[in-house]
Amino acid sequence: MLAQALLLQLGYNATLVTIGAALLGAAAGITGTFLFLRKRALVADAVSHATLPGVAMAFLIMVALGGEGRSLIGLLLGSAVSAMVGLWCMNALTRHTRLAEDAAIGAVLSVFFGFGVVLMTVIQSLGVGRQAGLEGFLLGSTAGMLFADAVTIALGGLAVLAVIAVMRRPMLLVSFDPEYAAAQGVNVPRVDMAMMALVMAVTVVGLKIVGLILIVALLIIPAVTARFWSERAGQVVILSGAFGGVAAYLGAAVSATAPNLPTGPIIVLFSAALFLLSLLLAPGRGVLAAILRHRRFQARVHMRQGLLALAQGQEIFEPLTRRLLRRAGLMRADGVATDDGRAQAAKALRDEARWAMLRRDQAQEAASAQYDGLRGIETVLTADQIAALDARIGAPKEAI
Amino acid sequence: MGSEFVPLSLPPLLIGAFAAVACALPGNFLLLRRQALIGDAISHVALPGIVVAFLITGAISTWPMMIGAAGAAVISVVLIEVIRRLGRIEPGAAMGVVFTAMFAGGVLLLEQTDTSSVHLDVEHALYGNLESLIWLDATGWGSLLDWDALRHLPPELPRIAVTLLGVVLFLWLFWRPLAISTFDEGFARTLGLRTTALGLALVVVAAIAAVAAFDAVGSIIVIAMFICPPAAARMMTNRLGVQVAWSVAFALLSAVLGYVLAGYGPLWIGMYDAVSAAGMIATVSGVILALTAVFGPCRHRAGAPAGV
Amino acid sequence: MDIALVSRDGKKITEPGGQDSPLAIRGLTVSYGEKPAVFSVDMTVEAGKMTAIIGPNGAGKSTLLKAALGVVPAVSGRVQVFGKPIARQRGRIAYVPQRASVDWDFPTRVIDVVLMGLYREVGLLGRLRGRHVKQAEACLDRVGMKDFAHRQIGQLSGGQQQRVFLARALAQGADLYVLDEPFAGVDAATEKAIIDVLKALRAEGKTVVVVHHDLATVAGYFDNVFLINTRKVAEGTVAEAFTADTLHDAYGGRLATAQIAQVAG
Numbered sequence: 001m002l003a004q005a006l007l008l009q010l011g012y013n014a015t016l017v018t019i020g021a022a023l024l025g026a027a028a029g030i031t032g033t034f035l036f037l038r039k040r041a042l043v044a045d046a047v048s049h050a051t052l053p054g055v056a057m058a059f060l061i062m063v064a065l066g067g068e069g070r071s072l073i074g075l076l077l078g079s080a081v082s083a084m085v086g087l088w089c090m091n092a093l094t095r096h097t098r099l100a101e102d103a104a105i106g107a108v109l110s111v112f113f114g115f116g117v118v119l120m121t122v123i124q125s126l127g128v129g130r131q132a133g134l135e136g137f138l139l140g141s142t143a144g145m146l147f148a149d150a151v152t153i154a155l156g157g158l159a160v161l162a163v164i165a166v167m168r169r170p171m172l173l174v175s176f177d178p179e180y181a182a183a184q185g186v187n188v189p190r191v192d193m194a195m196m197a198l199v200m201a202v203t204v205v206g207l208k209i210v211g212l213i214l215i216v217a218l219l220i221i222p223a224v225t226a227r228f229w230s231e232r233a234g235q236v237v238i239l240s241g242a243f244g245g246v247a248a249y250l251g252a253a254v255s256a257t258a259p260n261l262p263t264g265p266i267i268v269l270f271s272a273a274l275f276l277l278s279l280l281l282a283p284g285r286g287v288l289a290a291i292l293r294h295r296r297f298q299a300r301v302h303m304r305q306g307l308l309a310l311a312q313g314q315e316i317f318e319p320l321t322r323r324l325l326r327r328a329g330l331m332r333a334d335g336v337a338t339d340d341g342r343a344q345a346a347k348a349l350r351d352e353a354r355w356a357m358l359r360r361d362q363a364q365e366a367a368s369a370q371y372d373g374l375r376g377i378e379t380v381l382t383a384d385q386i387a388a389l390d391a392r393i394g395a396p397k398e399a400i
Numbered sequence: 401m402g403s404e405f406v407p408l409s410l411p412p413l414l415i416g417a418f419a420a421v422a423c424a425l426p427g428n429f430l431l432l433r434r435q436a437l438i439g440d441a442i443s444h445v446a447l448p449g450i451v452v453a454f455l456i457t458g459a460i461s462t463w464p465m466m467i468g469a470a471g472a473a474v475i476s477v478v479l480i481e482v483i484r485r486l487g488r489i490e491p492g493a494a495m496g497v498v499f500t501a502m503f504a505g506g507v508l509l510l511e512q513t514d515t516s517s518v519h520l521d522v523e524h525a526l527y528g529n530l531e532s533l534i535w536l537d538a539t540g541w542g543s544l545l546d547w548d549a550l551r552h553l554p555p556e557l558p559r560i561a562v563t564l565l566g567v568v569l570f571l572w573l574f575w576r577p578l579a580i581s582t583f584d585e586g587f588a589r590t591l592g593l594r595t596t597a598l599g600l601a602l603v604v605v606a607a608i609a610a611v612a613a614f615d616a617v618g619s620i621i622v623i624a625m626f627i628c629p630p631a632a633a634r635m636m637t638n639r640l641g642v643q644v645a646w647s648v649a650f651a652l653l654s655a656v657l658g659y660v661l662a663g664y665g666p667l668w669i670g671m672y673d674a675v676s677a678a679g680m681i682a683t684v685s686g687v688i689l690a691l692t693a694v695f696g697p698c699r700h701r702a703g704a705p706a707g708v
Numbered sequence: 709m710d711i712a713l714v715s716r717d718g719k720k721i722t723e724p725g726g727q728d729s730p731l732a733i734r735g736l737t738v739s740y741g742e743k744p745a746v747f748s749v750d751m752t753v754e755a756g757k758m759t760a761i762i763g764p765n766g767a768g769k770s771t772l773l774k775a776a777l778g779v780v781p782a783v784s785g786r787v788q789v790f791g792k793p794i795a796r797q798r799g800r801i802a803y804v805p806q807r808a809s810v811d812w813d814f815p816t817r818v819i820d821v822v823l824m825g826l827y828r829e830v831g832l833l834g835r836l837r838g839r840h841v842k843q844a845e846a847c848l849d850r851v852g853m854k855d856f857a858h859r860q861i862g863q864l865s866g867g868q869q870q871r872v873f874l875a876r877a878l879a880q881g882a883d884l885y886v887l888d889e890p891f892a893g894v895d896a897a898t899e900k901a902i903i904d905v906l907k908a909l910r911a912e913g914k915t916v917v918v919v920h921h922d923l924a925t926v927a928g929y930f931d932n933v934f935l936i937n938t939r940k941v942a943e944g945t946v947a948e949a950f951t952a953d954t955l956h957d958a959y960g961g962r963l964a965t966a967q968i969a970q971v972a973g
Contacts, residue, residue, distance in 0.1 A: 041493040042437060089690075097693045098701040098813055102492065103436040103631050107689055110440075110624035114682020117527055117620060118662070118675045125666075125673035139507060139522060213444075214507075217500030224483075224493050260511045265504035272501035279487060287486050293742070301737050301783050305748045309735070318735065318784060352939075359937070359960045368960055371938055373737070373747025432814065577832065580824045583814045586779040586805045587876075590886075591827055592798035638860035640815045702862025703812025 006253045014256045016150040017209070021252035021267065022245045023157030024206050025218060029244020030164050031198045032219030033226065033237045037175035038195070041223070042105050043090070045216040047196070048203045049109040050086025051079035052116025052212060055137050056123060063126070072149045075137075076204045079212075083200045086112050140211030140264030149208060156205035160198060167194055168237070176233050209252070210264035218244060221271040228282035247271035299324055300374050304348060306330075310337045311345035351377050354389045407538035409663070411554050412530045416621070416655040416681060418557075419613035422564040423625035424651035425571055426606040428644050431630045432582050437492065438477070438603060439626030441499040442610045443619035445469075445476040447525050448506030449611075455513060462555065466611050473607030476502055477600070528618025530659070530677040533557070556616040563612035570605050571644075578602065579640055617678050624682035625651055632689040635696025654685035728791055730755050730884040730915040731776065736785030738768070738775040744783070745771045747939045753884075756913050757931040758906060760920040764959050767937040769919045770806065770888050777803055777886060789884065799828050802882035804873045806889050812862050818872050819857040822847055825879030847878040850908075852901050867898030874902055885909060887918045891925075903929055923971040926950055 035041055058078020062071060086108045093104035120134065135141075164171075173181040174191045182188050199219065206215045226239035251267025280287050298320075306321040307330070315335060316322055325331035330341030337345060354377050359368040367380045377386060423439065430438055446469035453468025454460065476498050483494040507522060537543065537552040544550070571578070581588035581595040588595050610622045633646035658681030663674045693699055731753040738746040746768035753759055761769045775782040778794060789797040802825070822844040823836060830836055848854045851871040856864065864872065870890055877885055885906070891899050906916050906929075920926065926933060926946065933950045935941035935958040942954035955971070 036493050039490050039492070041490070041496050045440070045496065093693060097635060097699045099631055099634065100434055102434055103431055103627055106436045106440055106623060106627035107631055107686065110620060110627060110682050111686025111689070114620045114624055114679040114686065117679030118683055121673070121676040121679065122671070125671065125675075135523070138526070214500055214504055216496055217504065220493055220496035221500065224487070224489055224497050227489065228487060262507060262511055265507040268500055268504035269508060272497070272504065275497060275501070279483065285487050290486050297739070297742055298783055301739070301744065305735050305737065305784060308748060317786070321784070356957060360956050365960050372743045373939055374744065573832070576827060576830070579816070580827060583816060583821070583824070584805060584810045586774065586809055587803055587824070589779045590777045590798070590801060590803035592795065634815065638815050638862070639817060640820075643815050701813050702860050703864075705811050705813060
């Protein structure tokens, strides 16, 4: 069954939903990256929670107009309108009052959601809410989805991706460095607005699959995951889209195999699994790499400091420094340097003197700015330049 | 009047009010520390905590669930910090990763577990069920002095009352260190204050308040009360103590007005059924915030934020 | 010169020269990420004197002090305050952070900020009393800010904010005053007010350490200087350590020779 699902052989609707989810996941991953690079990831949380009153209101209006209130397009339209109102409130709060963005996000999120819940209870009291399956909008449900709905979602995901393809350059520029972008003639507020529109589009399209509580995960998690693997914005965008697409595809397929596997949470959990792997194992920013690097770095600092202390005949009291020096065979247990230690200490001291001499040379400012106590001088100067420095310093001092 | 009010309305009113204040109090400090959304995160991760507690104990019993939820809150805060530090990820995004993933896990566990025999579902976790917390043994105001009747108070009431007391005690005791470390963390460290521990303690207290409130009134109120009353209070004054007092007033007003509007509002406009009290309380707190944002005497920034 | 802080077997060694130094730093390395901002720095502050820490932008001036006081963590190194570990000497240090490090929109008044300086005196369970408020007002008076006691801090100018921070440090009644860029972006009147207070502190026998950026005023304000550019460049009296040579060492090409000749005697 799982293999069937993954190979898109579980019927027409399920296939369409899975493809739609993958498109949506990719679109969300990419859109989310811009948001994340702009340090506004949780704005999406406010936007998605703000859709609830709109969904409920649209339902009530459609019922009042004599319809059934089930039209997905109508409900999504309502959700878009109320998300926009929520976004406007958030901007108004941060612009015109002293509140910081996080407070504005939380306020809009909770109040809109609360109001949405009020409207939902109104719908329930009308006695037609259950049939409309509005609960599905909270956590997403693809079970029993109509063919037309599945098409709507797939097309929506495709449309968002198309818009991103057109807008990617200015959006990347703005999310990377808004001031530079403005200087380049990019209309930053308009690009920001477009970015928010995309967030809203992703939210609205994703409501039915993932639900409004978890849609924010599709926007944030892939972007954060991708950030672990690359330092280049362009690559982060593409990776994020890939992570988002893969997680959504797997999630939708797996959830189609059994009735009690809700689509939204499964997709989010696949996404979170990818994130967890990246957090632990990514080469640059991953936890394991960071721990190893930090220990190596600490050891380098202590070694260098120890060598300099040896060279100047100072006693060393840091236990870690002593242990490292002894392990490297540079110092005996009683604190006296070995021959090897003396040689290396003299070299360290001489390097310090070379750096000091280098710093006095105004022409070498760029090179001397590289100094951080650890970097070997041979990494910034040629052998000839070092020889020239040595000539200016004079004969090497006797090591102690 | 008392014969209906005391059994049906007094307990939910008190529970709502206590829960609102218990969340609004630590919310003041979270707001000033730019951690307003911690409340959001905590109330999301309470769900997996509760479900796990249920799976372990096999029953809906209060204390394991409270511990489960509080444990999940602490785990989430630690995880957020780890991701933020190690991955050099901005706090908002780190938060977003952690609480959505944990919430998704909670929902999945819940769907996989047979909870049909017990009252445990996502909707309950979100909206709570304030209206159902009634005190059937009460016959009128006199029941407040009747020990037998008092023993049958909804257990949520004493629980949230004790929680509120704990929150008040914590803030009273640590008021000055909290204020100092919130305003100027570097200076606080040179005083020898354990600022990291203090920050964590604040989050734990907020988590306890959230979990106790959550149990009674659902997570919407929790998030709304962490943020809206303190944010509205921020527009009213430039003094910390006064701000906290305003936030308590706004929280109480939201709770009472929200409950009344939810219960009687629909009747006034000719509908028969009450609407969600939790939702209405959140809505009222939003209206208060909107009013203060437009009319509050101190709604504009007074000084530059840190780092400018 | 070099002071043994702890001997090999863990016991303290008494050695002349650093034991009573208000602030003795040994082998301090601090790093943000992989590049040390401060590398293996030794510093011995002379008691009863005013010391300026100078160096180019990004040279680790503030970082050195923040790490010494435990505001940011260090990779390695030891710090003693008046001959003891800093944890036992908190009451003897007053720290004035950079103005920009806090949120000036915080809901508090000037007097409340100064009262923060009395935290150790009042304690966790103690109550603020009238005499504490009087004490805080006296400190505000010393920096010429008494009339502003009940203002919201956001309404102050940059110079006034800096004076309030100094008043808070005065309230601590410390023996060692550590100030991070107190003269950055303040008006001339404030600069004068601050330096007068610092000189008065020195006259009382207190020790003052200041992260400073204005080379032109070093000779006029300070007794000693400490030049840093990631590692220590020079340390000593202004006459010894504030010379064209040491400035060249610290600033390299960033400071034109003409400028150096102007500021260094």
